[in-house]
Amino acid sequence: MDLSDRIIRRQQRDELPHLIEDYELIAPTSHLEEPIGRGPTLERLLDHFEPALEGRIPPNGYIYGVRGIGKSALVWAVIRQLASVTAVSPTAIHTSTRVDTRRMPGFVYVDAHVHTSLFAIYRAILDQLVDEPIPSQGVPTEALADRIGDRLRGTAGAVICIDHVDAPRAVDAAAIVEMFRMLPNNVAWVAIGELEPAAMPLTRYTDAPIRIDPLRQQVLIDVLMGRANRGLTPGAIDHAAARQVATWAEGNAHDALGALFIAADRAETAGRLSITHADLQAGCSAVPTDGVSLGRVMALPPNRQAVLRSLIDLDAGARASVTDATAALTMVDLSASTIKRFLYEMAEWGILTRIQSPVDHQPGRPPSRVEPNFAAPVFRRLYDLSQRQ
DNA sequence: GATCCACGGGAATACACGGATG
């Protein structure tokens, strides 16, 4: 072994066994290209999209279900696959009776968490339909709409999925429908949300809504074990542990993955190669029940995330009131009034929970403090990883 | 010159409470 080998070996010291081999693969924010154990649900989604395989535009749709059960993961995976089929075989599948030479429609997935204005939504759609770079500002919104129209006219059209249509920061659903009116009629849309169809005005314009159900316990265990197999060192977690988390999560895959992520990160930080019962306990208790998804938190604009990142490291004293927290958040390069406004806004959006201070005898309106309404340890790790580079 | 958007700042409003008023 020569010196350079020795040096490389030193460099690769970090390549010694780690519990977590890939944070991405166990993160509740990332989706697998092949969802685990969701065959029947995938079939129902494919039923809806099936006309596209013969070059026809499927009806508009509404996919719904309670939070955390993998709606985004499933739709994302389906759209991704369909889009790649379109890309790989530009002509539609040949039937046994005749050759259909029409092209298949394109498939587009837009997250209304991330794209919170009509302009941004148009831009995201256009970005998936064309290769050229798209202006980020300086052009009127209608110009982007026109470009989408120009691109699609005379083609097989497109199916556009808008995820999280009923999110607090999302563009109003009615405005989205209005927006699709301006596009050629070879465009279909599929909205994904949490609201029951009766409460979702959009369903006036859709085919029968498609409900996604919470994961059965065994499926959720499979999901956890599958993620662990991909992202953790072999033997990091056993079946009983996965069952423990699955039971706690009651069909909510997002929360179960969050708990697993925290448990694994805790064990990793402690230098262990397997996850203990205490790690899992810590993981479960750090995931708030009825919290908002980490996807929603990670979709926030950079400065909001920076505020959150600093906020979750403040000690209880510094977070006693919104005013105190604002004053303590000096590491963020924003004015105090902006930080304060961010905190109130994020509370409005459900990202933070406002808790009234117990009545005291100070004059004036009693303050409230804000607490994260998401799995803070997961956000801390994902945010820090995203900052390295 | 137009357009979109994040910031920043401050006005307006809400709330709590003690004390005054009708």
Place this chain on the structure above:
DNA sequence: CATCCGTGTATTCCCGTGGATC
């Protein structure tokens, strides 16, 4: 007793400004 008022905070609302693009 029900209201109103004044004071002190907290919270919400709104709009101007300026950077970055086109």
